[in-house]
Every structure is written in C-alpha cells, then in structure tokens.
Amino acid sequence: MKKTTDVLIIGSGIAGLTLAIKTAHARPELNIILITKVNQGESNTRYAQGGVAAVWNHEKDSYQKHIEDTLDAGDGLCDEEIVRIVVEEGPTRVQEIIDWGTRFDKDEHDYNLGMEGGHSEYRILHYKDLTGFEIQRALMEKAKNSKNITVLEHFHALDLLTQHHRGYNITRVTPNIECYGAYALNKENGDIITFLAKVTIVASGGAGQIYRNTTNPIIATGDGVAMAYRANARIESMEFVQFHPTALYNPAGENPVFLVSEAVRGYGAILRDFNGNEFMHHYDDRKSLAPRDIVARAIDNEMKKSGAEHLYLDCTHLDKKGFYDHFPTIYDKCMSLGIDPMKDYIPVVPACHYSCGGIKTDEQGKTSIQYLYACGECTYTGLHGANRLASNSLLEAMVFAHRIHLDIIQNIDHIQITKDLPDWNKMGTNEPKEMVLITQSLKEVKEIMSFYVGIVRSNVRLKRAFDRLGLLYEETERLYRSSPISPQLCELRNLITISYLVTRSAAMRRESRGLHYTTDYPNQLDFIDQTIL
C-alpha cells in the first residue's frame, strides 16, 4: 500500500519533532508525516538529564569559550565551522523551545546554569534532572497543535527507497543517488507501507543497544544509520562511541542502565576508587570534571587494576536539600535500591551512551543522497569530532533541525514525488522462525561489542569481533530472507550492521584519539585521514 506526503520524518525525538514543528509552521500547506516505531514519547531525548549547553550569561561566558571547550573535547577532529555555527546559533534555538513551552530551572533573576565535564563555564540549562522529559513533553504538545503534522506511532521504518528499488544497480560510488521515501511496517496490523515523499529526514537517534550496558533505551538500535548505509549514504566516524563514566551499578542488571548525570559531578560530587580514595588527579588536572573520554577511560583502568565491578561517586558532602531539588529522580532511584546518596557512596560504572559517528551531513543537514536529510544523534555533522562535549547533542539537534527546515522550505517546490516504486516484496518468506534465535543472536552481538570493542581496544580484539560478527551477519541475513518481517529481526540486523561499522572504523583508525583508544597505537598521528566508509 502506498502513502504520499511532502515531507517524511523518521523519529520523534528532539530532532524529528523540532523539524516537523518548524516546517509545519513555515509552510502550513505542506503535508508532513512523522513515523515513530513505538509511542512518540519514547526516545533518547526523553531520558536526557543534564541539560542543554548554550552560552547564556554573556558577562561570564562567551561563544569563544564554548567553541574552545567543544574543540578540546573533540580532540582535533571537530569541524571548526560547524562548531561555530552550533555554538552561535544555539541560544536562539533554545529560546525558541522556551517560547514553545519548555521549562528550565530558574534562580531569582535568570536561568540556573549547570556545569558538566569539559565545560569551562556554567552554561547548562536544565529542568531538574528531567530535562529531556520536559523537552519531549513540550515538543509533543506543540506538534499536536500543528494541523499539517500527522504523527504515526508504531510505524517501524525498514528501508529507504532509492533507484535500487526501481531496478537500477546502485553502489557506494554511484553519483546522484536519490531518496524517494521509505518502507515502514505498521506494527499494529503487519502491513508494510510504501511512503513516497519529496524529502525524507532520518532522525532515528542512537545505537547504544549494541552494548550490554547502555544508558540508551531499547529503541536505540541504530536503524537510521543502518538504513542509510544500506542505501549507500556516506557514514563517518563510527569508531567514536561515547561511554558515560557514571551509570548506576545495579547487580540485578537493567536495560537500559540508569544514568547518574554528569551534572552531579558539576554540582560537586567526587569520583572515588573501590577503596574510597580519590584517583582522578592521576589522570587529568580537571579531576572528576575532565571530558568524558578521559574520565571513562580512567574508571575503566581503575576497575581493571583492582578487579572491582564498579567505583563510587561521593555526594555525601553535598547539601541534601540542594541535591534533592536538582536531582530528585537520581535521589529517588538510589533510595529505591537502598543507597542513600547523602550517606552512602553511589556505585557507578561506565556505560555506552552516545554515538558520535553517523550519517555524514553538510551545513544544511543534507546527506550524500539527494532529497535525504539526517538530523540528531544518527548524524555525523562534525560538531563532536572524536568525543562529544557534554550536553552538546540536544543543541546540535535543534540547530540542524532549523537549518534543514530552511533548506526544505526553500527547495521543496522544485521536487516531484517519484511514484514508480514497487510495494514491499514478501515472496519467499515462510512461517516466523523461532524468536529465541533472534534473542540469542542479540545477546551475542552485545557480548562481542562489550568484550572486544569497548573503551580499550586492540587489533586482536577487533579482529575477533569482526570474525564473530561476520558469522552472525550470515546467519541473520539467511533468517531475514526466509522469515516474515518482524521489528525484532530488523533491529537485530541493524545492530549487526552498526557493530560492523564501529568495528571496521575502529580497525581503520591506527591511532588513539578521543573515544577511540587502542593498545596497539597508543599515540595520536600527526596527519589525520578521516575515516570514510
């Protein structure tokens, strides 16, 4: 079955919703369909805690300082022009979501600005430790009031439509690949819809679920990047997977693991080793507030040295009322596990948190495929380089949603919908195969990535990961060809693709830089040849 629309957006996080709202308001006559694979409130955005980094207090802070902090965290690989764009345009975008109803905590006179690792000034706007939840709420409310946005929940995008689906042979070097929309599974009735659109935007978020321990919700399976890769779009810098230093250690196991925001360290909490001693001064002058790659690696090292399963975050010296006012969710979560943050050290471990790499886009959010844009965590814009500065991702999503909407409203009238695309071919598929095979393969992917492609890597480990992923790939492709489509199977397939891309990019980067550390090449190279897949 076919459905046509002017604009097709895949994903209902900050990137997808902001873009939908802006485009809808600028051009009320355009038809905008936004599909999202579960309910629209579920996204990485919803779980953001710390906040949005933006230069707000111009007396103390400056664009230049935010730019320098971002470049420093990015360890030599940021695109300086993109950094400047995001930092300078960011505050206006923040003001817009405030105007749309987003609340941020205030002091007497202005917004209360938080501190996080790698920032040289207080510049994080936040709503307690529920910033993402508040942003998601405000955006959904705003989108609901826009008549030309149709949000379709429980629609799972399967593949992007290109000339390949019209029978042409497309490879990674084919010039002028075009995107005509996407196939999506209606999870409620099993129908596969062919969405035909003038422009398509992938805003499908991260891929944290490739690891066993991740702060990302279970929707974060890298679908957008995997779809774009299959469509032969340019993907970049996938080796830079960010581990957050302080996820709550829970011996009972949880997926996702609960985050203890970096803002807690910004508020004065201190990292301690298993014996209760401070250790961060051995690694960086900024101690517990060094950039994330440094802190996560230091924790990993301390854990390996001592054999401990976790380290500690000490909040016991902090004011209880202030702590509770700022971090009520974290406080309540700890208490529910019998940890009183005001009396006990909080046990923490690093966990996969953010994909710095993704679909390569330009200053307008355009991908290497015509009529296809990408926005948010699924992209590589050049902002984060080899390591994202804390709280820069919500900002990036808003800035690029704005730029993409400008490009769309300027150019969409010259684009025709391409209609000669076949509906999904179900031929050759039989009864659903045992679900347990999918679940088992999923566990294996997570084990492979966690064990061989984690915070510290080596050639031998990467080779093992590569070989094992190869086997899983073959098995899963066979299953995919012979089974009816299920979201679980599609996600497994995408997770294997993402794992492959991360492992391959890691193997190609023969140096240690930012989030990529390998014992075989512990130093940085002078000349950087960006990884292009």
Ligand code: FAD
């Ligand atoms: P998401 O918000 O993840 O939205 C992706 C959407 O795409 C979802 O609706 C999903 O269901 C949908 N989708 C995915 N695949 C498909 C498919 N196949 N078909 C249809 N729909 C699909 N960043 C900050 O800047 N500050 C913070 O304080 C902060 N804290 C964080 C805390 C946590 C616990 C986590 C996990 C992340 C945090 N981040 C933070 C990172 C930030 O939240 C994300 O990078 C950002 O929200 C990503 O937004 P997005 O719109 O790109 O993707």
Ligand code: SIN
């Ligand atoms: C946090 O609150 O520590 C997360 C911030 C981020 O990921 O940017």
